[in-house]
Amino acid sequence: MFASTPLYDIAIAGGGAAGTLLAIQLLRAARAPLRIAVLEPRAQLGRGGAHATRHAEHLLNVPAGGMSAFNDAPGDFVDWLLAGQVEATREALAARFVPRRAFADYLTQRLQEARDASTGVMVHLQTRATGIERIANGLRLELEDGTTLSATTLVLATGNAPRPLPARGASALPAAQRIEAWDTVAVDSIAADAQVCVIGSGLSMVDTAMALLTAGHRGTLHVLSRHGLMPLPHVEGQPPSYALDVDAFAALPLRGRMHALRAHAARAVAAGTPWQSVIDALRPHVQRLWTTLSCVDQRRFLRHVVRLWDVHRHRIAPAVHARLQQALTSGQLQRHRARLDSAIAGERCVQLQGHGPHGRTLSLEAACVVNATGVELRVQAMRNPLLSELTGRGLARPGPHGIGLDTDGDGRVLEADGVAQADLFALGSLRMGSLWESLAIPELRGQAEAIAKALLGAR
Ligand SMILES: Cc1cc2nc3c(=O)[nH]c(=O)nc-3n(C[C@H](O)[C@H](O)[C@H](O)COP(=O)(O)OP(=O)(O)OC[C@H]3O[C@@H](n4cnc5c(N)ncnc54)[C@H](O)[C@@H]3O)c2cc1C
Helix, strand or coil, rough: CCCCCCCCEEEECCCCCCHHHHHHHHHCCCCCCEEEECCCCCCCCCCCCCCCCCCCCECCCCCCCHCCCCCCCCCHHHHHHHHCCCCCCCHHHHHHEEHHHHHHHHHHHHHHHHHHHCCCCEECCCCCCEEEEEECEEEEECCCCCEEEEEEEEEEECCCCECCCEEECCCCCCCCCCECCHHHHHHCCCCCCEEEECCCHHHHHHHHEEEEEECCCCCEEEEEEEECCCEEEEECCCCCCCCCHHHHCCCCCCHHHHHHHHHHHHHHHHHCCHHHHHHHHHHHHHHHHCCCCCCCHHHHHHHHHHHHHHHHHHHHHHHHHHHHHHHHHHCCCHHHHHHCCCCCCCCCEEEEEEEEEHEEEEEEEECEEEECEEEECHHHHCHHHHHHHHCCCCCCCCCCEEEEEEECCCCEEEEECCCCEEEEEECCCHHHHHHCCCCCCHHHHHHHHHHHHHHHHHH
16 A cells, blocks of 8 residues: 555646636635646646637637636636726626637636745646546546556546547548547638538537638538537627526426426516526526436436527527528528438548438438537546546446436535545536536536635645
8 A cells, every 4th residue: 555645635637627727726725835736638727628729719608707717706707808908898898708718818827826826836747547546545546648646635627528429330430531529620621612511519519610610611511410409599798687486496397397487488588588588597596406306307307308408508609699590591501400320431421321300311421520419428438537447446436317426515526335535526517417507617616616615624
């Protein structure tokens, strides 16, 4: 057994927005020497999958006013923007959908400021944690670069894992014919007149379509998804608020909630209030609404409602929505309601076969296929060696419905036998099975703050 003092007090696996928010909170709250290691294979912290894009047309899906890194300073991101854009008023900036890269730059600056002012020290190790074992006085992590690292506490902030393309033949496609939507360099390399088939019609499809359309793409963009639903728009400016009795709503089973939600939306629209205001009234209460659903109703939600909920909840900037509608109207963007069965490499193109409702078959030829199927929620399918080892060794167990990891209310990871571990935490999308709403910045900043308090309070 390893018995010397662990090298780091806290290791954070993952340096996307979640891991970076936690590092900032820890550095700010440290009152004594504190050694923090952030393990992140990307060259820069604070970017992760969502905010790594340098494309100006990849906008935040939330107005700037909702994107502060700090619960106790809700205007902080707007203040940061104002410092660089003096021509806009505070109100105008708070309502604006700014490029996601600006948010990454903001996090980078706040992290640097926290490092400069802290009694703690943070290092970024540009590698991935691949294995873990418990040692006498902490945890030892195996790293992808062949080294090991010991830490008293580990926080998992491993974020969003892409889903593999779900079709026969897809894994055998050459790299030029199979492109990951999150690989913006590969998306940029698509020839302007190429016929492209995008699998998935959510936010990743929006990114791909916007990157191509903005670059002057001339070829047709086919979008395939089982449900055919695309994200809906936010309203322009600040929508009016809508009063909703959340207690009454939470007391209903899923079917009753869906009925009530439709009735509220219809009532709001009839009174001149956009339906978006009704969703926004529920948004802060989603964790409660999830945890008060029965297990059977949670399963029903995942099977029948989630796509519909997602397109209403995860909305896009009005300007982005308008550009996609324009492409739909012109026929350059073609939406197909179909499940992809196979993607077979031809000599110069990919042959795609799918089937839609009522057994309708679909055959398409495209120069390349873009995997925009989104985020894998099931921990067993994430293909992340660290998470596989954690569950394999019984240091963690899958969360409800196999989604992420099981955690207690403070984010402590539960062992296979259900006992919460004082030295192993998770934040962000790994907690979606327990909380459902655990992906966006408001939840990430709250969880980061709570975990920092729990860790530093215990020292
Ligand atoms: C296209 C898109 C747009 C979005 N837009 C918004 C928005 O406008 N507003 C909003 O609030 N939310 C948005 N989101 C939600 C988004 O998920 C969060 O805002 C946030 O960026 C998630 O950060 P994260 O750190 O949890 O995950 P990620 O961004 O996925 O980062 C996780 C990091 O962990 C690293 N990692 C994984 N495994 C390991 C390991 N074993 N060892 C070391 N490192 C590891 C990865 O390299 C990765 O960089 C968007 C999401 C997507 C996909």
